[in-house]
Amino acid sequence: QKEVEQNSGPLSVPEGAIASLNCTYSDRGSQSFFWYRQYSGKSPELIMFIYSNGDKEDGRFTAQLNKASQYVSLLIRDSQPSDSATYLCAVMGGKLVFGAGTILRVKS
């Protein structure tokens, strides 16, 4: 079992729709959870981080964490073509471990 698992996608959504990205992790001791966006050929850019169970909202982005179920998700509202990228889930236990990423395509 991989430490951090994500559906590779691609996830295709129409412009203006909600994109839902999911991630599960295996280490119950993980404390911090991050979502990064990576455009092709570029390095990751931090979008959201969440430490506590529940929801955290920042603009069009909402991160959701459920430690009991060991999953973290990212919702992107009003998706835009510029949101098309690979979204990396990362989990911090003793070190930051990345999932393989989910490709998101927003169609105009």
Place this chain on the structure above:
Amino acid sequence: GAVVSQHPSWVICKSGTSVKIECRSLDFQATTMFWYRQFPKQSLMLMATSNEGSKATYEQGVEKDKFLINHASLTLSTLTVTSAHPEDSSFYICSAPDGGRYEQYFGPGTRLTVT
């Protein structure tokens, strides 16, 4: 957010030569920096943790004699790929946590091509 720079952004070298990549934290001090490698269509893999003033900690399977890391100051870490081979061609990215925060900020990456 905090700013991390890398130099060069891309480099092409011949097999058997060495290449040095610099990672700098521009607006904060970083006692720890991380070096990642990313092959096409794969996720980031942590290579090593660079510690200011002490030896780097390498992940399992990473050759410490091949990937030399030096963290001589609170704002600069360097990764030297020695005797590079084509299989070392990859996207190398550094990151640093901003002070006591958990978030890591990534440099723009260095694309290494070994011919």
